[in-house]
Amino acid sequence: MSPKQPWVHVETHPIPIEFQEAIGGHPLVAHTLYERGYRTVDEALAFLDPDLYHPSSAFDLPDMERGCDLLTRAISEQACILVWGDFDVDGQTATTLLVEGLRGLGANVRYHIPVRAKESHGIRKEVLKAQLVQGFDLLLTCDTGITEFESLQWVRNLDIPIIVTDHHLLAERMPPADAVINPQRLEEGHPLRTLPGVGVAYQLIEGLYASLGRELDLGRLQELVALGIVSDVAEQRGDTRYLLQRGLKSLRKTSRVGLIRLFENAELNPGLINEGHIGFQIAPRLNAVGRLGDANPMVEFLTTQDKSEARRLATLIEGMNIKRRSETRQVERGAEAQLQASSDDRHAPAIVLHHPGWPGGVVGIVASRLVERYHKPVILLTGEDPISGSARSVPGLHITEAIGAQSDLLNNFGGHPMAAGLSLPVAHYPAFKRRFLATVEAQLPSGAVGEPIEIAGSLRLDELDLALVREISRLGPFGQGNPALNFRVNDLRVVAESTVGIEREHRQVTVADKENNELRLIWWNGADERLPEAQFDLVCQLTESDYKGTPQLSAEWIDFQLSEAGKVEIASRQVELIDYRASLHSQDQLAQLVLESPRALIWGEGDLPNAIHFKGRHELEKNPHLVIWTAPPSQTVLQHVLELVQPKQVTVFAVEPGIGELHAFMSRLGSAAKYALNNLGGRASIERLGATCAADESAVRTGLLLWEARGMLSVNFKGEEVHIRADRPEADFDASALLETMLKELLEESRAYRRYFHQVELRSIINR
Template identity: 30%
Template sequence: MRWTLQPPPDPEKTQKLASELGIDENLAGLLVQRGVDAFAKARSFFRPSLNELHDPFLMKDMAAAVKRILTAVGNNENILVYGDYDVDGTTSVALMTTFLQSFYPNVSSYIPDRYAEGYGVSYQGIDFAHDNEMTLIIALDCGIKAIDKIAYAKDKGIDFIICDHHRPGKEIPDAVAVLDPKRNDCNYPYKELCGCGVGFKLCQAIVQENDWEFEMLLPYLDLVATAVGADIVPITGENRILAFHGLQVINDETRAGFKAIIDQLKNKGKLTITDVVFIIAPRINAAGRMKHGLHAVNLLTSTDIEQARTFAAEIEAYNQDRRDTDRSITLEALDQITENREEERSTTVVYDENWHKGVIGIVASRLTETYYRPTLVFTKSGNKLAASARSVSGFDVYNALEQCSEFIEQFGGHKYAAGLTLEESNYKLFKQRFEEVVCATIQNQHTIPEIKIDARLPLEAITPKFYRILEQMAPFGPGNMRPVFMTEKVVDTGFGKCVGESEDHLKIRVAKNKSSSTAFDAIGFNLGKDCDLITDGKRFDIAYSLDLNEWQGVRSLQLRLRGLKSS
């Protein structure tokens, strides 16, 4: 594990900002590191305003998209809202469907079957639209590479509006409108929207075009916040604004579907973006992984709490199945790596035709945690092989796949996560080529897990006020990660021990020295192996974030250890 300390912030800017805001210089330094180096920027950062959202018509093709939808409404056409089966796709479909249905009845939802149709726009979905006399499809979180399928739809008299955020290929589909901030010819100021975010901008444009009140969009922000968190997009710019206000909706005006999920969990307080990522998102995802994504859309669009509870109970069962399945497949994949003696490779590429397609992305993430290298997990999908790819910090797996494209039928995704299909006959050739590409392009530092440390922090600087202000920097996520601090040469005050069933975790109380009046409890999950570092009065360095621990009704500040090393 390597520790990387961020460069110190500009001292003059830090002192000036600390003075203007009346805060600790340690906190001001964190803000300056994040580009928040002036009072006006700090005001926007701590109080994200919906007034700072960009004009949706700055996005290429937005005017054409709005015109086509309003024409469909005027002509009484049937509209199909089509989306991917993951969290971003199902929240997008729930948002767009309920928004359009709020003023127009002829709107239906469609989520492709992960197993029968695969990722993205499908011929089966287009045939469904044609058979049901639908003349406009709005595709969300997919479609940017569906060249042939959009042409197929056009031949059948069906128009497409694409709302996507994935990287385009060399050719843009021949749709009525292709909304994607990552288009090279799109000058939209913010490039990092998720699919649901692009869908929200389309709704915002329709509201503006009709001179309706923006407030009618507020109830949908919880869906956008959920997609922002689940899709691991940067929580900066517009995403930060949408996530901030979406979390308020989740906590204050909880929709029936979210309430039904939360009610299954006892004693859950105010939800953060982390809760959305680890509590709500996996359950929404489980529907598409284990059964069908429409179950998630039904939950998210339900307005009856009893009905929502029924949907949530079904999805909870799917989620438990998902957990059991991904656990067993991970063990099988680890065995496969050992049996094939592939521990020393630069990549992990594994395949079994019987693995459940719905969980291979999770398994890829688990294998990446174990071997920390670019990873692909393949399974059989019809007469093809399908894979989920995951990467490590700093390495662009999408670019690596582009260099293997001669063996791939289709692929798409992001820098750190992608999906692909190929012919079974090309599997070994692809595996060899992917290993060669990664070997030639990955740098040594990418192969060692990293703890990114924001700043050194003396223990005496940690106070309840410090923590309160720190928490106002939320929502945390890519681009605005929860701050990680380092304090050097601390000691355990004598309470340190390994805890947990297998003593995998480490619980200590740290101070500058054993007689210091400033000491903090600290918990290090999966750090039990470092227990010998804290014995016999040894001095050690800690990397940690701050959180609150609640025990028997008493709340206290706690250090959440990320790592320890000898001083």
């Protein structure tokens, strides 16, 4: 079980009356600003309102003037500029911003974003050679380059000018470039110091246009900067916060058709886009492409004005995002299994795990989740030899320095205080793990727990309203350096809950107090977490959302702990299990069970015997006796069913549903889609389609996208529903091939889970 984070109520101090009067509104706003170090009225107002902030000059950055001169000469001579980016969202947006800005000046520009699976981060010499065959006259990096000594020296030896723009930590020496534009070269506390890679690229383009006396559409570029700031978790200080505020405002009325299409797919109202939407819905989609495929098309996606091209690329992004979710789930469960199997790993000061088959594109995501769950540094490694992976840290440990202390065992490494990447020979793994754990133990306090959850105040449910939320939102956007406010609500009970999301990975929970006031919350990635089984106290965050055009209060579940009354109330519960998985006469035994227990709820999906009344997952309701006829496609579906039915007795047969292969699955899904078109106005529940096909809902979504890519029908996902249209889009053979591969992997994952379900100890996966 993961350790609990301590709850700490923020101490407040008296603030000057003139400060409160100048800030106005709810006293909480002024108190929060004052406690976070904004002690003068001018500082506080500039924090709240970007119109009152005075942005820094781009030329505060070292080598900015030199970089602008080199680009000016290249543009005037029509020399070929090669922009070299990175595959995460910060790198994608930085590349796009430079390409768009330079083309606006008539520059001859080409770009390259490394393909993660082949190149990893950075500048590979063999790829540079291929680029030289095409020819380029100036190399311009973004979000990379600060430690690429060998590759850059090779370019320098060819007398090709180099401009490095990056934001990563400086090495002991500067790279061999004509200009190195990196905010880490500025003094601590400088307003430009916390810019991400796209922020540095923005400063270069802004400085270049200013030096040429040219007009620049700042808002259009600030949209890209906002995406990079949030996705790279840049600290919101000075110009970084200012650019995020400006960028969010521009994003809400963006003219980029790719982003407009992405917003539609994510079911986002563009006019209400905020930092949370970027962090949880937009950035993961864009990152999925870079993590699992080739991010170079993202520059076209972010710049195209062709709606059909935007639609095609958006469909690919959705497919990649489904694959990312699936692979993330696999790696997370694999990592948890390793942890539970090793007492040494569970009790170590950090988590360091390796599996040769983990997809490298998602280990960083899983590492972040494990940090949130266990509140200790995490390194997850994959591959056979060499092995490589990602690291995530906790406050108090500079993860890159801790890894660097073992540099004699590594091939390479790099990163930030809170995140890093590394590679090493597999033979060095045991020594690296031992020494890294010793380094962490020496630097972090013994018995350290998670960073405290700071609570801004305690509220009652009847005190929560939109007026309060709108006052809190004045402090936004929230993020690194400006955390969202946490509120405590005491003496609650759970009155309803359901799993939501494409993978059913989130929970929607309704809680009530003693006066029966209710609040509905979203618990991100909470589907596999245990709900409080008795009265409890809650920590939550409050935001405003939009439902069909109507503003409403939204709440996010952060943490809970049983109240004293809840601790007294809690009692253990056991489910009675009856195991018929090894039976050779399953249908006869099921028929006998129906006679003996006519009120039992029989859950079955796929190819089913005709004489028995089965119910799909979309038809289930509370019942003391659940019969599991077909083996479920995933633990997520099983858990969802158990939570719906809340049985006291479970009888398990676990027969095969009979439609696990691609052709059979697509045929069944196609028939269900045709039925929806002919009888339901084209509307169908994803859950019902999953029951019809005996499949996980991610497979259903991927299968529908595959039918669309084959040019057979059009689909539009709306929450837990899909709208199917008979109009046939043009077939996209590249997307079709990709989606078919992804679907085969998803179906194989379900087959693997069913094999596991046939042999696992039932008590370990079926409980209350």
